[in-house]
Amino acid sequence: xxxxxxxxxxxxxxxxxxxxxxxxxxxxxxxxxxxxxxxxxxxxxxxxxxxxxxxxxxxxxxxxxxxxxxxxxxxxxxxxxxxxxxxxxxxxxxxxxxxxxxxxxxxxxxxxxxxxxxxxxxxxxxxxxxxxxxxxxxxxxxxxxxxxxxxxxxxxxxxxxxxxxxxxxxxxxxxxxxxxxxxxxxxxxxxxxxxxxxxxxxxxxxxxxxxxxxxxxxxxxxxxxxxxxxxxxxxxxxxxxxxxxxxxxxxxxxxxxxxxxxxxxxxxxxxxxxxxxxxxxxxxxxxxxxxxxxxxxxxxxxxxxxxxxxxxxxxxxxxxxxxxxxxxxxxxxxxxxxxxxxxxxxxxxxxxxxxxxxxxxxxxxxxxxxxxxxxxxxxxxxxxxxxxxxxxxxxxxxxxxxxxxxxxxxxxxxxxxxxxxxxxxxxxxxxxxxxxxxxxxxxxxxxxxxxxxxxxxxxxxxxxxxxxxxxxxxxxxxxxxxxxxxxxxxxxxxxxxxxxxxxxxxxxxxxxxxxxxxxxxxxxxxxxxxxxxxxxxxxxxxxxxxxxxxxxxxxxxxxxxxxxxxxxxxxxxxxxxxxxxxxxxxxxxxxxxxxxxxx
Numbered sequence: 302x303x304x305x306x307x308x309x310x311x312x313x314x315x316x317x318x319x320x321x322x323x324x325x326x327x328x329x330x331x332x333x334x335x336x337x338x339x340x341x342x343x344x345x346x347x348x349x350x351x352x353x354x355x356x357x358x359x360x361x362x363x364x365x366x367x368x369x370x371x372x373x374x375x376x377x378x379x380x381x382x383x384x385x386x387x388x389x390x391x392x393x394x395x396x397x398x399x400x401x402x403x404x405x406x407x408x409x410x411x412x413x414x415x416x417x418x419x420x421x422x423x424x425x426x427x428x429x430x431x432x433x434x435x436x437x438x439x440x441x442x443x444x445x446x447x448x449x450x451x452x453x454x455x456x457x458x459x460x461x462x463x464x465x466x467x468x469x470x471x472x473x474x475x476x477x478x479x480x481x482x483x484x485x486x487x488x489x490x491x492x493x494x495x496x497x498x499x500x501x502x503x504x505x506x507x508x509x510x511x512x513x514x515x516x517x518x519x520x521x522x523x524x525x526x527x528x529x530x531x532x533x534x535x536x537x538x539x540x541x542x543x544x545x546x547x548x549x550x551x552x553x554x555x556x557x558x559x560x561x562x563x564x565x566x567x568x569x570x571x572x573x574x575x576x577x578x579x580x581x582x583x584x585x586x587x588x589x590x591x592x593x594x595x596x597x598x599x600x601x602x603x604x605x606x607x608x609x610x611x612x613x614x615x616x617x618x619x620x621x622x623x624x625x626x627x628x629x630x631x632x633x634x635x636x637x638x639x640x641x642x643x644x645x646x647x648x649x650x651x652x653x654x655x656x657x658x659x660x661x662x663x664x665x666x667x668x669x670x671x672x673x674x675x676x677x678x679x680x681x682x683x684x685x686x687x688x689x690x691x692x693x694x695x696x697x698x699x700x701x702x703x704x705x706x707x708x709x710x711x712x713x714x715x716x717x718x719x720x721x722x723x724x725x726x727x728x729x730x731x732x733x734x735x736x737x738x739x740x741x742x743x744x745x746x747x748x749x750x751x752x753x754x755x756x757x758x759x760x761x762x763x764x765x766x767x768x769x770x771x772x773x774x775x776x777x778x779x780x781x782x783x784x785x786x787x788x789x790x791x792x793x794x795x796x797x798x799x800x801x802x803x804x805x806x807x808x809x810x811x812x813x814x815x816x817x818x819x820x821x822x823x824x825x826x827x828x829x830x831x832x833x834x835x836x837x838x839x840x841x842x843x844x845x846x847x848x849x850x851x852x853x854x855x856x857x858x859x860x861x862x863x864x865x866x867x868x869x870x871x872x873x874x875x876x877x878x879x880x881x882x883x884x885x886x887x888x889x890x891x892x893x894x895x896x897x898x899x900x
Contacts, residue, residue: 304616305355307347307416308608310856311658313340315665316412318842319835325669329676331406339409346413349389353382354421361423361562362729366503368554373502373564379424383505387457392428396435400451407594407675408668414598415664418605422733423562425602427460430500433595434461437512438531441579441587445539450510450531453541459508463595464495464532464568465588481515481530481575489577491515491532491570494552497740501566502534502551508543509534511568513575514584521582529584532575548573559732592741593690596698597667599741603702604660606734610705610712611653613727617716618646640715648870649711655867656704658860659832662839664701667693688766691755693831695747700828702737703744709734748820751827757806757816764802768795771834778841787837787868794830794875801826801882808885818886826878833872840864 316322317336326334357378364376386392394410396402410432417425435454438446453459470476479493491513495501502509511532520526536544552567579587622637631638640646670693673686709731713720720727738744756764772795775788805823809815843860851857 304612305351305358305420305609306612307343307350307419308657308661309343309347311661312412312415312665313343314856315662315839316408318846319662319839320666320669322408322669325672326406329406329672331404331676333404334406334409342405342409343413345389346391346416349385349391350413350416350420353385354417354424357382357424358421359723359726359729361421362559362733363723365561366554366564368551368564371502371550371552373504373551373554373566375503375505375564376562379562380504382421382424383427383457386428392431392457393455396439396451396455400447401455406672408665408672411594411597411601411668411671412665415601415605415608415661418602419609421562422602422605423560425605426560426563427500427503427505428457429598430463431457431459431461433463433598434510434512436594437463437529437578437587438510441529442531446531446576446578449537449539449541450533453508454510458506459510459533460500460503460506461510461512462498462500462568464498464501464511464513466495466497467493468496477514477516477527479513479515479570481517481528481577483517484574489515489530489575490572491530491575492572493570495568495570497555498566498568499563499740501564501568502554503564507535508537511549512578513570514588515575517581524585526582527584528581529578529587530575531578532570532573536574557736559729559735593694594671596694596741596747597664597671599737600660600697600699600701601664603705603734603737604657604664606705606730606737607653607660607701607708608657610709610727610730611650611657613725613730614653614712614715615641615650617719617725618650621716646715649715651863651866652871653708653711655836655863655871656708656832658839658863659836659867660701660704662835663693663832664697666835667697685766688763689770691759692751692763692767695742695751695755696824696828696831698741699738699744699747699751699824700832702734703825704828705734705737706731744824745817745821748824749817752805752820752823753816756802757809761799761802761806764799767831768799771795774834774838778837781841781844783844784837784841787833787840787864790868790872791830791834791837794833794872797879798827798830801879805882812886814886814890818889819882822878822881826875826882829872829875829878833867836864836867 323336361376361379367374393402394405395407398404431454435451438450454461467477479491481489481491483489493515513530513532514527515530516526517528532549533547534549536547538544548571550569552569555565557565618641619639621640622635623640624637626638626642631642667690670686670690674683674690677683712727712730716725716727719725771791775792778784778788805815805819840861843857846857
């Protein structure tokens, strides 16, 4: 999309005015993350996303990646943009100084990651995968492994991937077949094929470090027998010097619906040299320490698509002239009025805006919780943050990506026929964002994780931790009469949420299919409530700023108007989800498999 603008003002509103990040960073000891420094970093990040990444987005989609005899070439400008990214110090933001990092908070880097995805989703995949690789080695690698791999990864000279999926197992990783055989020198020889490996091969860096799930020879069956390994494309020595080529090759790249400039690779390991990370047969446990941030990152990609679609649709709606306003001529000097005067166009734009800003608040709230789990020295505070993250992470991943499907579809719809052609970039956003509901676990998998593992698995304790926060806040604003209707609505939804959970638990005791039947509607219901809670908070802050006499009247009044739209038009969607849940599993599961037929 042309003319993408990083949502700096709204991001800083959420961080500073809604969630109190100045005190948050002070409490965690991030002296360098002062408000002035955060604003300076945000300004530089906006320049990079707008001036470097956005201009090469369309050409990346048009040309895509090329594969030739195991070598992947990225589109024009992509390699150069990565060099600029490294020169700006962006890869090292959140990592320890001892390995060449800047020791800035996770939440600051992740907020900027949304903008990079919004400007150029395909390109942003490459550094995003590297951050996952770094996090895994940093959390579970030995000192020797950290010394060997982290400095060049953090500098950006090397990049990383996560190699999990195989063609026969998909998300059911207990079925994976890649083998790891011990060598005499303490390393391992890995043999197998991984598919759907984002950034699996490219021309950005001197080396690519793969994090690989595999089985040891004596491993038990299923997920209990999976170990984790680091396998570089080129072998390296203890001083991080690149040696000979490892037995790692790119067999092909996928031809995809979207993110065509992101190389999605088939990676073959043919006795490749690797290093065990963490304990044997505990690979999935090690991976799950990274999965929270990975799923939040995928949610951010959905948010980025929503924001970019809104920006494109808004610009077009203000410029495109079609028909006259039903209430009178708005543009007397033109042949027609801009389409933004029409109620249905407003419906689409406000839906995009409400999702972009509400979902951003939820994402940054979760980033704040991640900060607490990573950096807080208060054990009770960390436990509460971990409980909230356990509940919210599947919602962030699924709700932000599912609503992105609607928002990017509206991006095309506002343009009419022009939205369906490549020139305007709207159809690219819809294609690029479609993958977000699938990887890091589909929406259905996130929903089962939320309802089955997190809520019912904790006997409702995780839900109660968050419900208490919401109830306490609603009680605290009862003296603000203009917000009573919204606050009461949230409280009544909270009550229904708890009752609904108890009813599902009761039904599932006699029929386990009740959990799967309710799960996706349950997740979406939960998402609408949580975002509604955050819109209530944003509205209260906006009114406070207006009462104090701010000069940004339009910004804060727009928050109040958008909150009103959310409560009137979007929160009410919970009714259909609640009704679907109430019907139970019978209408889904009663038809025999043989009745599913084509005649």
